[in-house]
Amino acid sequence: MPSHAPPGTPLDVELLIEARWVLPMSEGLPTLDDHAVAIDAGRLLGPWPIEEARRRVRARRVLALGHHALLPGLVNAHNHAGMSLMRGFADDLPLMTWLNEHIWPAEAAHVNPRFVADGTRLAIAEMLRSGTTTFADMYLAPEAVAEVVAQAGIRTQLCTPLIDFPTPWAADFGTGLERTRALVERYRDHPLIELAFGPHAPYTVGDDSLRRLLEARERLDLPVQMHVHETADEVEQGLAKHGKRPLQRLFEAGLLGERFQAVHVTQVDDTDLAMLRETGTQVIHCPQSNLKLASGFCPVERLRRAGVNVALGTDGAASNNDLDMIDELRSAALLAKGVSGDAAALPAIEALAMATRDGAHALGLGDRIGQLRDGFEADLIAVDLQAVNTLPVHHPASAIVYAMNSRQVSHSWVAGRPRLVDGILCDSDVEALTRMAMEQQRAMAATSQSGEAQ
Structure with missing residues (x-):
């Protein structure tokens, strides 16, 4: 224009x-x-x-x-919006205990398309109120999320949940790929919705699934977002099982590159850094979630100085516990200084870039938004x-x-x-959201109490 x-x-x-x-x-x-x-x-x-x-x-x-x-507008480059209804459900626990003993059982008991849609509506209201205009979502029932997003008028990268075991969305990895293809056809021309593959993590996606993912990525031309090197334990398990670090395994599978979005990345050795730099892989930093789950520290300043693009995300409200990118900005800037030992690391304007221009670039939207x-x-x-x-x-x-x-x-x-x-949300009924959240909380509490009684 x-x-x-x-x-x-x-x-x-x-x-x-x-x-x-x-x-x-x-x-x-x-x-x-x-x-x-x-x-x-x-x-x-x-x-x-x-x-x-x-x-x-x-x-x-x-x-x-x-x-x-x-x-x-701020770009929240990694989120699980539907998990807003699990805010505070299982706090003060390490990642694998949190996942295996609390979050995954709760999802099996409660998650359905209505639950995800309700949680996403709550998340979108929180994000719009705090300055986020684009978010990347990786959660179950993406069809329900897409409908909510289209109604809410917020820009979204929708990462379809791909994992090797059955979920409420897909019976297996291959079924998830087919359902992704159907979503791409449905939303190909939507002005606010972009599709991406969202394989969960290297420890939940086997080598055969990685090969199928690469084939599907070539066919559908979509980016990939994945939790990678979130904890030291993840890396150690990868070495024990595959004889190589998870990032090396993804590199050998042909997945790393400018359209691969590696989330968390708290464990980076010299070889990892070289792979990230040479492939142009995007890194998405979630400082508050990593701190709360004691997952480790993403070496943001080291990555940036090596030329790696680093974006910013909140992760989900179940592990953060908010979706406030202004708050996340402050944590990112302060943590970068503490981790690097350099008070000049990640100055304010560069932290803002992570949450705007660099976030847009990470999601492949840098020629449209973020500036x-x-x-x-x-x-x-x-x-x-x-x-x-x-x-x-x-x-x-x-x-x-x-x-x-x-x-x-x-x-x-x-x-x-x-x-x-x-300061007033447009087209959002906050009172109705409040009633819904309270009803969902009571339902989850009743189920938890019933399980404890048995």
Whole structure:
């Protein structure tokens, strides 16, 4: 879409947003004071200095945000949205105990398409309220998730759950691949939904399944997202069973590359680092979940210095326990400094890049979202920095990462459609969500008590 009209001929646009600061998050472009962007037909125009913007466009509506920062909508690159209904269900446990003795039995007892749809609705409301406009989801009943996403108007990479044992979604790995193909056909042209393969982890996917995954990836041309090197125990088990580290096994299977999204990656030796760098594999960092499950520390600064693209995700609410990317930003920035022993590691603006531009790149959407650039899709948020906890604002990126809380997200748009206005969710019945969550909690509690009684 052109953004430059002949002198004296302003463009007609739907909305002009004037802000105290604009953070475009484009490589090398600084924070801009007193700038504006326009939205028309779901796309961005600008940014320009406010006075120039008023000459360039004739807006049907003007939104003046005199003490706000505008930035791209946040990209939550890894989530299990339906698990929001398991928030706080099994806390303070190591990963494999948490999975084997609590989460997987609870899923067997409770998870069905309605449960997943309800949990996803709750998750989307939380994410939109806290500045996320795109998320990658890896969970059961993806058909139900797709319907909720389409109604909610949030951008999504839907990673279909693939695992070697039966699940409520598919009887086996091959069935999951076929159901993925059907979803691709159904949503191929949807403007907000992208499909990806979501094999669970190397320890739940055998070599034959990896071969079938590679064939299906070549046929359907989809990215792959997978939990990889989440814990030291996972690596040790892989060595014991296969005689090689899980990442090496994935490399030999031909899966690593720019369209492979490795989630967690807390265990990285020199060989791992070389494989990640040379293949261009994406890494998705989930700091709070890794901390809570004592899974380990992703060496973010070491990866970034080697040229590996690192994105940011919350993981699911069952292990985080929130989906607040503003909170995740702060954890990522602080943890990078502590792990590397370098106070200059992952500065605020680079942490924001992880959650915007780099997250979009990791999901294969970097040419459409993640930056405030002319012609990009209008996925953006406004944050109000005039609050006692963020004043004075010497550097907006610093205020957002180190001082702001997500309640200061005032507006959000996805493809130009407002999703949050003055802190109020659009098209979302919060009271109904509250009632639903309480009903699901009571049902899970009753089942747990019944099981304990037996």
